[in-house]
Amino acid sequence: MKLTVVGGGYVGLTTGVCFAHLGHEVMVVEKIPQKVELLKAGKSPIYEPGLEELMQESLRAGRLSFTTDLKEGLEFSDVIFICVGTPQRPDGSADLSQVEEVARETAKLMTSYKLLIEKSTVPVNTHQLIKKTVQRYIKSPDIPYDVASNPEFLREGSAIEDFLKPDRIVVGVESERAKKIFEDLYKDFNCPIIFTDPATAELIKHASNSFLAMKISFMNMVADLCEKTGADIKLVADGMGYDKRIGREFLNAGIGYGGSCFPKDVKAFIRIAQDYGLDFGLLKEVDRINQERPIRFVEKVKSIFWSVKDKKLAVWGLAFKPNTDDIREAPSIKIVDMLLREGAKLSLYDPKAMENFKLLFPEGKGISYAKDPYSAVENAEALLILTEWEEFKKADLKRVKSLMALPIIVDGRNVYEPSEVRALGFEYYPVGR
Structure with missing residues (x-):
């Protein structure tokens, strides 16, 4: 499959590299140009055992690419993983401004079906806010889309193994079309897949x-x-x-x-x-x-x-x-x-x-x-x-x-x-x- 990962931080980079390792074609969209240049050179900005080696392997095989251009990422694939940061505000709540930005800019650029997948850790019912944002900014109400939740359960220090050999995969969907995409994506994983x-x-x-x-x-x-x-x-x-x-x-x-x-x-x-x-x-x-x-x-x-x-x-x-x-x-x-x-x-x-x-x-x-x-x-x-x-x-x-x-x-x-x-x-x- 072709997959787009928005956000080249810890979750996004691990997600993109591991999916590419499994044979998918992956494009990672990252806003910071210097970081993209580092990634293109096969250098990981974070230390995670095995991550840089797998990244270099997939770069050489042509299954992994990096860009600063969200439009290029959206044209690359219909499956969009949102892996941006949700930092803590002073009152303890999650700052969802980066998630809102991805939803807003994606809506403006969409011309065909997209599956927007929350991979970042977000408060319950954030999917409703993403849907509302897309509805506000989308060019035409006739363009179809789905919003799904597929939370990550990665432990720093063992993230590669956690991704490739998970205890379970949790997927929250609202349509059969979205469910079918996830079934295809995770068909080779040997663990329970929980659809909710x-x-x-x-x-x-x-x-x-x-x-x-x-x-x-x-x-x-x-x-x-x-x-x-x-x-x-x-x-x-x-x-x-x-x-x-x-x-x-x-x-x-x-x-x-x-x-x-x-x-x-x-x-x-x-x-x-x-x-x-x-x-x-x-x-x-x-x-x-x-x-x-x-x-x-x-x-x-x-x-x-x-x-x-x-x-x-x-x-x-x-x-x-x-x-x-x-x-x-x-x-x-x-x-x-x-x-x-x-x-x-x-x-x-x-x-x-x-x-x-x-x-x-x-x-x-x-x-x-x-x-x-x-x-x-x-x-x-x-x-x-x-x-x-x-x-x-x-x-x-x-x-x-x-x-x-x-x-x-x-x-x-x-x-x-x-x-x-x-x-x-x-x-x-x-x-x-």
């Missing part, structure tokens, strides 16, 4: 992310009790996870969730409910617990030292999760900011996210960036672990100890087994253990 109305599909996305965020906040709440009572949160999670009704995933305690989805989607879901006269108090508490996690971590660090002023602290991990360079809503941002305000001297290291982090925290004024994890800990009085990169799990802790001024590890991600680390002579402070 568009409103239900939109709601499934927000409900899924909010539920997963709730699991994380719940375990972080229990972790605090474990620390007070001497219980082990990892064993609590294992014991819960064997229950098929609960499952083990998303039961890891730590310094909270971050990224472009969970924080934004929880707040947006709260706001959506509020707009319909409902109070999602449960999700407000999920958000409150998550907001407190970095604060509790910094308080733990301060309690270990009495004062962190002028202390050299090494920080491993800046990305909100491993296998990505994304620092959006990363707990590291709040933790680093709070420690700097307390007068600490920080040596930071992350395998992929340092360049993004430097935009927020330039080198100097208590901040330095290390070339590797070992140089970060040289003469440090504590090591703070904020992201569970595999590189850190495999680190030579004997070497780490020999380089540090004081053998103290404050582990915000429970990377190590406490008994093993303490046996090496470290003071070790995990979460809930």
